[in-house]
Every structure is written in C-alpha cells, then in structure tokens.
Amino acid sequence: MNVNHEDHMNSADKKAYYIGGAVVLTAGLTALYFLNRAAKKSEAKSKELKKVQTYVSHHFTSKKDEIIKHIMNSSWNYCPEPMVQSAYENFKNFTDTPHHGSISTVRFSELCHEVIAGMVKVNDGLSVPTFNRQLSAQSTMDDDVINRWLHFFSQGESSTVDFLSFMERASLLIYGDRHEQMSALFSVYDIDHNGQISTRELSHMLSCMNPNADKADTERNIMDLMRKADENHDGGLTKAEFLKLSLQGDWPRLFLPSNSEFLRAFLLKFGMCVQE
Numbered sequence: 001m002n003v004n005h006e007d008h009m010n011s012a013d014k015k016a017y018y019i020g021g022a023v024v025l026t027a028g029l030t031a032l033y034f035l036n037r038a039a040k041k042s043e044a045k046s047k048e049l050k051k052v053q054t055y056v057s058h059h060f061t062s063k064k065d066e067i068i069k070h071i072m073n074s075s076w077n078y079c080p081e082p083m084v085q086s087a088y089e090n091f092k093n094f095t096d097t098p099h100h101g102s103i104s105t106v107r108f109s110e111l112c113h114e115v116i117a118g119m120v121k122v123n124d125g126l127s128v129p130t131f132n133r134q135l136s137a138q139s140t141m142d143d144d145v146i147n148r149w150l151h152f153f154s155q156g157e158s159s160t161v162d163f164l165s166f167m168e169r170a171s172l173l174i175y176g177d178r179h180e181q182m183s184a185l186f187s188v189y190d191i192d193h194n195g196q197i198s199t200r201e202l203s204h205m206l207s208c209m210n211p212n213a214d215k216a217d218t219e220r221n222i223m224d225l226m227r228k229a230d231e232n233h234d235g236g237l238t239k240a241e242f243l244k245l246s247l248q249g250d251w252p253r254l255f256l257p258s259n260s261e262f263l264r265a266f267l268l269k270f271g272m273c274v275q276e
C-alpha cells in the first residue's frame, strides 16, 4: 500500500514538476520572443530612418511630393499628411541654404529667441506682472535649455536639425506614444546630462516652457511630481523613475506641448498645431 501511495505521490510530484517546468519554459520563451521582437522593431525603424534621411538630404527642395510620401509611409510617423506638408513649407524658410535642408545651431537658437519674443509681443499691453514674467522667461531661456532642445530635435546626431529628424520629433511630441515621448524628453530635462533630473532642472525647464504660468503653481506641480516619482527620495529623478510617470495618469501632460506655451508657439512656427 505504502509503495503504491509513494508511487502515486511520485507521479503527482512528477506531473507538477513537468507542468511547472513547462510554465517556466513558456514564460521564458515568451519573454525572449517579445525582447527579440522589440529589438527587431527598433532595428527596422533605424534602417528605415536612415533610408528616408538619405533621400531627404539628396532631394530636399526638388522632390517635395516624394519626400512627403516617404515620410507618410514611414512606420514611425504619427503625423497627418497636411501637417507634414505645412511643416515642409515652413521648415524650408528656416534653413540657411535651401538645398541643404538643415537648420543650423545659430538659426535654431535665433528661432527659440524669436518664439519667446513673439510671446512677449503677442501679449504686450497686458498686466505689468505678466509682462515681467515674460521678460524673465526671455532671460532664463539660456543656451543650456536651447541646446537640450537642439539635441532633442536633431536626435543628438549632429549640431544641425534636418527635416526628417525634426518631423520625427515634432510628430512624436504631438501624436506619439506616451512611453516614447517621456523617454525622449528625459534627456531634455536632464539639462546637465548627469543621468538624473534634479528639482532645480525641472523648475528651470518648466519655467522656460511656461513663462506665463503662475510661479507658485509651477512650484506646487513640481513638489507633487517629486513626491509621486522620486521613489528613493534623493531629490532627483532617474530615467526609470521618470518613465514610471508615463504610466501614471495625467503627469506626462506636464511635459507635452498641450501644457507648454513655448512648445506650442515653437511648433506653430512650422505650421504644426497642437490640440489642447
């Protein structure tokens, strides 16, 4: 009897063992499948970008329709065609040499200052405190902040912004996937590029992005955000901490054009409208 019982137990244990093994193996294979798929997707995306990039750099002003078709057929593009058309027409006016198809560092910086100056001009005649806030935004829009946005729009590839790179980043900002948006924005907000966004960096960048916002409101938002995201309470956000925000309700909106006066005005210069 004992022997039979043992046999029975052994067979049940074996069954559980095999089922457990199969579950672990299936989970492992599934994880590998998704990792492999993500790597292939990213590799395909980068190949596609290179292809379109080469095409755009060779035919920037001469083959408008083909360029737009190339961009529209790219899997990374989230932007509707009329917006790409409009961006193309405006972008051309900001390039130093039309055939080259890129915005230089100097021109990019001038554009940022024009946007801020435009914001002051548009609101001229409003209250003195508002006017003063805008003037102070002009002075806080320093080279560090401008360089981070230049890096964002050029994707760190060069010191100039070409049309393809601009389109990819602008359409990501307006229509993109939350996780990808936050991942790309991390390096903008990490102004000194040390791998962490400090409270000071957050405050500096957000004040530049929203010169008309009430300073106390901005500070309150930052305190709330840090309370929520700074898990190890060291006063800074690592990329992992920052990315967790992309899964938490409305927080990512704080960084997107819908909540950024500067980005809205900047994109509008290229004829790109941001929905509220």
Ligand SMILES: [Ca+2]
Pocket (backbone or CB within 6 Å): 189, 190, 191, 192, 193, 194, 195, 196, 197, 198, 201
């Ligand atoms: Ca930093």
Ligand SMILES: [Ca+2]
Pocket (backbone or CB within 6 Å): 229, 230, 231, 232, 233, 234, 235, 236, 237, 238, 241
């Ligand atoms: Ca932290």
